[in-house]
Amino acid sequence: MAFKIGLLGLGTVGAGTAEILLNPELRHPLVQEIEIGKVGVRSLDKPRPVDLPADLLTTDLEAIVTDPNIDIVVEVIGGLEPARSLILKAIAHGKHVVTANKAVIARYSDEIFDAASTAGVYVMIEAAVAGGIPVIQPLKQSLSVNRIHRVMGIVNGTTNYILTRMAREGADFDAVLADAQRLGYAEADPTADVDGLDAADKIAILASLAFGGRIKLPEVYCEGIRSISAADIAYADRLGFVIKLLATALREPSAPDDATDHLQVRVHPTLLPKSHPLASVNDVYNAILFEGDPVGQVMLFGRGAGSGPTASAVVSDIQNIVAILKATGSRSPHSTADLHLLLACIHQHYCTISPMDEVVSRFYARFLTRDMPGVIGRLGTCFGDHDVSLESVVQIGFQDDLAEIVVVTHDVREGNFRKALAEIRGFEGVAEIPSVLRVL
Amino acid sequence: MAFKIGLLGLGTVGAGTAEILLNPELRHPLVQEIEIGKVGVRSLDKPRPVDLPADLLTTDLEAIVTDPNIDIVVEVIGGLEPARSLILKAIAHGKHVVTANKAVIARYSDEIFDAASTAGVYVMIEAAVAGGIPVIQPLKQSLSVNRIHRVMGIVNGTTNYILTRMAREGADFDAVLADAQRLGYAEADPTADVDGLDAADKIAILASLAFGGRIKLPEVYCEGIRSISAADIAYADRLGFVIKLLATALREPSAPDDATDHLQVRVHPTLLPKSHPLASVNDVYNAILFEGDPVGQVMLFGRGAGSGPTASAVVSDIQNIVAILKATGSRSPHSTADLHLLLACIHQHYCTISPMDEVVSRFYARFLTRDMPGVIGRLGTCFGDHDVSLESVVQIGFQDDLAEIVVVTHDVREGNFRKALAEIRGFEGVAEIPSVLRVL
Numbered sequence: 001m002a003f004k005i006g007l008l009g010l011g012t013v014g015a016g017t018a019e020i021l022l023n024p025e026l027r028h029p030l031v032q033e034i035e036i037g038k039v040g041v042r043s044l045d046k047p048r049p050v051d052l053p054a055d056l057l058t059t060d061l062e063a064i065v066t067d068p069n070i071d072i073v074v075e076v077i078g079g080l081e082p083a084r085s086l087i088l089k090a091i092a093h094g095k096h097v098v099t100a101n102k103a104v105i106a107r108y109s110d111e112i113f114d115a116a117s118t119a120g121v122y123v124m125i126e127a128a129v130a131g132g133i134p135v136i137q138p139l140k141q142s143l144s145v146n147r148i149h150r151v152m153g154i155v156n157g158t159t160n161y162i163l164t165r166m167a168r169e170g171a172d173f174d175a176v177l178a179d180a181q182r183l184g185y186a187e188a189d190p191t192a193d194v195d196g197l198d199a200a201d202k203i204a205i206l207a208s209l210a211f212g213g214r215i216k217l218p219e220v221y222c223e224g225i226r227s228i229s230a231a232d233i234a235y236a237d238r239l240g241f242v243i244k245l246l247a248t249a250l251r252e253p254s255a256p257d258d259a260t261d262h263l264q265v266r267v268h269p270t271l272l273p274k275s276h277p278l279a280s281v282n283d284v285y286n287a288i289l290f291e292g293d294p295v296g297q298v299m300l301f302g303r304g305a306g307s308g309p310t311a312s313a314v315v316s317d318i319q320n321i322v323a324i325l326k327a328t329g330s331r332s333p334h335s336t337a338d339l340h341l342l343l344a345c346i347h348q349h350y351c352t353i354s355p356m357d358e359v360v361s362r363f364y365a366r367f368l369t370r371d372m373p374g375v376i377g378r379l380g381t382c383f384g385d386h387d388v389s390l391e392s393v394v395q396i397g398f399q400d401d402l403a404e405i406v407v408v409t410h411d412v413r414e415g416n417f418r419k420a421l422a423e424i425r426g427f428e429g430v431a432e433i434p435s436v437l438r439v440l
Numbered sequence: 441m442a443f444k445i446g447l448l449g450l451g452t453v454g455a456g457t458a459e460i461l462l463n464p465e466l467r468h469p470l471v472q473e474i475e476i477g478k479v480g481v482r483s484l485d486k487p488r489p490v491d492l493p494a495d496l497l498t499t500d501l502e503a504i505v506t507d508p509n510i511d512i513v514v515e516v517i518g519g520l521e522p523a524r525s526l527i528l529k530a531i532a533h534g535k536h537v538v539t540a541n542k543a544v545i546a547r548y549s550d551e552i553f554d555a556a557s558t559a560g561v562y563v564m565i566e567a568a569v570a571g572g573i574p575v576i577q578p579l580k581q582s583l584s585v586n587r588i589h590r591v592m593g594i595v596n597g598t599t600n601y602i603l604t605r606m607a608r609e610g611a612d613f614d615a616v617l618a619d620a621q622r623l624g625y626a627e628a629d630p631t632a633d634v635d636g637l638d639a640a641d642k643i644a645i646l647a648s649l650a651f652g653g654r655i656k657l658p659e660v661y662c663e664g665i666r667s668i669s670a671a672d673i674a675y676a677d678r679l680g681f682v683i684k685l686l687a688t689a690l691r692e693p694s695a696p697d698d699a700t701d702h703l704q705v706r707v708h709p710t711l712l713p714k715s716h717p718l719a720s721v722n723d724v725y726n727a728i729l730f731e732g733d734p735v736g737q738v739m740l741f742g743r744g745a746g747s748g749p750t751a752s753a754v755v756s757d758i759q760n761i762v763a764i765l766k767a768t769g770s771r772s773p774h775s776t777a778d779l780h781l782l783l784a785c786i787h788q789h790y791c792t793i794s795p796m797d798e799v800v801s802r803f804y805a806r807f808l809t810r811d812m813p814g815v816i817g818r819l820g821t822c823f824g825d826h827d828v829s830l831e832s833v834v835q836i837g838f839q840d841d842l843a844e845i846v847v848v849t850h851d852v853r854e855g856n857f858r859k860a861l862a863e864i865r866g867f868e869g870v871a872e873i874p875s876v877l878r879v880l
Contacts, residue, residue: 016734020585028584028652030781126582132735134574134582142566142574144468145460145755212468277741280720285737294456294748295572297725301717301739308734315585320782327780328768340767341470342760 003322003331004037006070006095008061008086009077013100013127014039015050016311017074021318022050030319033326038064040077065090071331072321074314075099076127084108091115091123096325098317100127100310106201106217109208113345117336122324122343124317129202130155130286132309133302137320139209139290141342146292148210150250153288154281155202157304158186158193159225159245163233163269164282167242172230185284195224196267199247206288207249207265213351221266221356228269232366232435235396235406239364241271242279243437252354263351264359271364271439357415362391362439365409365421368402368432375429376405382427386420388412402431408439443762443771444477446510446535448501448526449517453540453567454479455490456751457514461758462490470759473766478504480517505530511771512761514754515539516567524548531555531563536765538757540567540750546641546657549648553785557776562764562783564757569642570595570726572749573742577760579649579730581782586732588650590690593728594721595642597744598626598633599665599685603673603709604722607682612670625724635664636707639687646728647689647705653791661706661796668709672806672875675836675846679804681711682719683877692794703791704799711804711879797855802831802879805849805861808842808872815869816845822867826860828852842871848879 005021007014020026021034039052040061058064065073065086073090075097077083084104090097092115099105105112105128116123126136130153154160158180165176177194180186192198200222204215225245236243245267252262272279277299281287286304291297303309324340325331369375376393383390389410397404409417424430445461447454460466461474479492480501498504505513505526513530515537517523524544530537532555539545545552545568556563566576570593594600598620605616617634620626632638640662644655665685676683685707692702712719717739721727726744731737743749764780765771809815816833823830829850837844849857864870 020734025587026585028781029786031585132582133738134578134740137581138574138578141577141760142572142753142756145466145471145752145759147465277720280717294460295752296743296746296749298573298742299740300574301737301741303736303738306736309736312585312735313582316582319585320581323780323782324764324767327764327778329778338767338769340763341468342763346469 002033002035003071003325004035004069005318006037006064006067006073007039008064008073008075010039010041010048011076012307013076013310013314015048016307017076017314018050018052020311020315028319030322034318034322037070038067040064061086062089065095066093070095072096072098072318074318075101076314078103080104080107087112088115091119091121094119094121096121096321097123098127098314098321099123099125100314102128102198102201102205106204109205110214117344120335120339122321122339123345124321124343125205126317127310127313129205130288130300131302131304131306132312133286133288133300133304135206135288135300136209138300139206143290143292143295143298144342146295148251148290148292150248150291151203151206151210151288152246152248152278153203153206153286154244154278155247155286155288155304156193156199156245157284157286158190159199160281160286161185161284162194163225163228163243163245166228166230167233167237170230170234173226173228194226196222196245199245199267203247203249203265203267207263207351208347210249210290211251211263211351212347213349214347215265215351215353219265219353221268223268225269227435229435232437235366236271236364239271239408240274241439242274243269244272244278246270246272246278262354264354266356266359269437271437273440276440357413357418359414360411361414362411363409363417364437364439365407365433366435367405367407367430368399368434369405370401370429370431371403372429375427378427378429379405379407379424382423383409383420386416388417388420442473442475443511443765444475444509445758446477446504446507446513447479448504448513448515450479450481450488450490451516452747453516453750453754455488456747457516457754458490458492460751460755468759470762474758474762477510478507480504501526502529505535506533510535512536512538512758514758515541516754518543520544520547527552528555531559531561534559534561536561536761537563538567538754538761539563539565540754542568542638542641542645546644549645550654557779557784560776560779562761562779563785564760564783565645566757567750567753569645570728571742571744571746572752573726573728573740573744575646575728575740576649578740579646583730583732583735583738584782586735588730588732590688590731591643591646591650591728592686592688592718593643593646593726594684594718595687595726595728595744596633596639596685597724597726598630599639600721600726601625601724602634603665603668603683603685606668606670607673607677610670610674613666613668634666636662636685639685639707643687643689643705643707647703647791648787650689650730651691651703651791652787653789654787655705655791655793659705659793661708663708665709667875669875672877675806676711676804679711679848680714681879682714683709684712684718686710686712686718702794704794706796706799709877711877713880716880797853797858799854800851801854802851803849803857804877804879805847805873806875807845807847807870808839808874809845810841810869810871811843812869818867818869819845819847819864822863823849823860826856828857828860
């Protein structure tokens with residue numbers, strides 16, 4: 001008897017998922033045992049890009065997640081509610097769940113995975129991070145034997161597209177954003193993308209899997225790309241860097257060996273050396289770089305969004321569940337002890353996230369100063385007073401009547417750097433500090 | 441009761457595997473249930489980089505693969521025999537097998553997977569291709585819902601290291617090879633690497649998984665990098681290309697939709713546009729690019745060899761087997777029907793490989809000609825007579841008394857190009873054709 005899918009949502013990803021499941025060219029024997037049982041939609045009248053029998057469609061999503069004939073609920077409606085409640089209700093009714101919902105997983109993974117563990121069902125989330133790039137299962141399986149030190153990724157296609165075009169065209173943020181919206185690469189309300197919130201959801205999920213502990217989303221530091229100017233991109237280029245919105249999670253290098261959960265988790269624009277593997281990831285492409293022992297560097301690259309890539313991830317999760325249900329010969333909920341440990345989520349404690357003030361990194365800062373004698377000297381002295389050691393201080397030109405000075409630091413404690421900046425902002429000769437960016 | 445590993449070989453990869461299994465920092469609950477039961481070595485007296493109780497070591501490898509206490513045999517001795525026989529005997533005795541042996545798998549996968557299927561055991565090969573990069577399991581799982589069009593990879597670290605240094609230093613092959621041997625990046629007998637045989641083994645394995653059919657290794661076209669000169673790398677650079685040893689498997693674009701098994705599978709140096717994702721993969725790094733529907737492009741990058749990365753892949757395979765054995769509650773052989781379909785090998789037919797003469801690609805060729813009037817015209821006419829359309833013909837300089845001419849073609853049938861070349865070789869004005877390379 002076929003495994004029955006209850007599909008919640010028939011938008012871009014839902015339609016892509018249905019297309020794969022209905023595609024006769026895909027001959028993997030597992031796909032042939034999967035059947036779309038019900039499809040929950042908001043309106044029955046809307047035209048659909050995929051041909052489904054009318055009697056599969058319903059607007060009653062609750063009825064799907066409680067339907068005894070449904071084995072696996074696939075949630076692709078997005079948003080926090082009713083997605084979260086439907087997922088929880090599906091779990092409570094013994095359904096396995098596949099979801100592409102990074103927002104829900106980043107915020108409610110604790111209650112969702114606790115419920116799944118109690119109910120003995122799988123909750124699969126490959127599609128929630130980086131679309132079609134296999135990253136969640138490789139983290140759970142191939143990389144799980146490693147001690148991961150750092151996860152670093154370009155995980156938001158919209159901002160990468162904007163930054164790539166800014167770099168290629170020498171254009172400023174607002175102009176490229178407007179064009180990206182016109183072309184459909186950015187949403188009408190671009191907040192979640194350009195302010196880094198979407199990337200924060202994703203790095204929270206990746207960090208949780210890479211470091212084996214739960215992450216509280218509000219503790220993830222998040223800074224977007226609105227303040228990046230064409231000038232910064234040009235100066236970065238001259239210094240040998242590209243600017244990317246990086247999502248980073250790393251184990252504090254200073255943490256003792258047994259403190260596996262002292263982490264930095266943060267999203268912010270970063271100056272990356274041009275030779276870095278992530279520096280050449282352009283346009284809407286995503287890539288995630290893992291560094292661990294003993295595997296070294298591993299990078300996974302591909303399309304991070306879109307109907308096809310995301311649906312590919314959704315269906316691979318469905319297949320994974322069906323394969324394990326077939327192998328164990330039981331489609332009803334498992335006892336917790338019998339769950340497949342490379343598919344189930346097994347950690348329950350929370351990681352400790354270091355406050356940003358304690359994070360050590362390099363900085364790039366651009367100052368506009370009245371061209372007074374001694375202003376570079378006063379900057380240098382003030383940074384020195386706060387233990388901020390400088391790699392270079394360069395006056396790169398003039399803007400109106402103001403001298404433009406770019407400072408690059410060595411590794412410094414963020415708190416010290418911020419204190420020095422606050423003092424410098426009060427200097428008579430300093431008109432403005434238009435940009436402060438981190439350097440890898 | 442712990443799952444017992446019989447480790448065949450305690451060289452680089454074997455020692456790395458033992459190190460991971462004995463590392464107390466790796467807390468994945470699955471690793472704690474894995475125990476090294478026996479270790480087969482050639483000599484008991486050799487000093488080892490890893491500390492193992494002396495009574496685990498034995499020189500009787502046959503006794504390991506028949507030992508009723510061993511659940512999983514890990515073969516990391518390499519070479520064809522006795523590796524192949526030991527693997528088959530282990531399977532016959534109901535052991536699951538993990539192997540890093542690309543040479544055995546590329547040649548004997550048919551008998552090995554047939555035997556495994558009959559015995560109801562798993563044979564896992566993540567470590568056989570591209571070391572620590574998760575590629576076999578992502579192919580079986582995440583990407584298996586896609587229709588793959590092309591797999592293209594840099595899968596041999598030694599040749600990539602040599603080509604990278606040749607490009608950086610403007611050096612010739614022999615000098616860099618000698619230095620690579622001195623530094624341990626190339627073996628004393630470099631044949632398997634520099635002649636492309638190792639890459640051929642790997643692309644045969646990848647093609648088999650990507651296209652769901654068996655590949656006969658002798659049908660894989662294979663050309664190494666010995667003929668690449670500093671001059672070719674420099675000319676390629678001027679034309680906007682880098683030269684990489686590429687392993688490629690693709691579905692014939694002209695094949696009808698139901699001919700899933702009309703493939704090209706080949707290894708040869710290739711001129712890659714500098715903007716191509718694989719072009720910036722340098723040094724000993726490997727990367728594999730998949731193109732498929734609906735996922736689009738996916739690239740997996742990392743260290744393709746070495747103790748740590750390869751051992752990471754071996755242990756992840758062991759974990760995968762233990763996870764499924766625990767989930768199914770049985771460590772004895774499964775019935776074939778109950779094998780987990782995303783771990784087991786399920787295809788049995790053979791793919792049809794197109795002969796190279798029929799392959800269509802672009803070519804780069806360098807000619808040394810006596811500077812006679814009309815030689816370019818005669819080249820052009822001869823290529824035209826054989827339906828070889830040229831993109832550019834450039835005289836790039838002189839070498840001794842000879843004019844050096846570089847020709848780049850459009851897409852042409854290889855057979856036609858070869859016939860034209862044979863004719864041109866007979867031209868009075870043509871002294872030599874030092875290089876003929878394919879262009880992507």
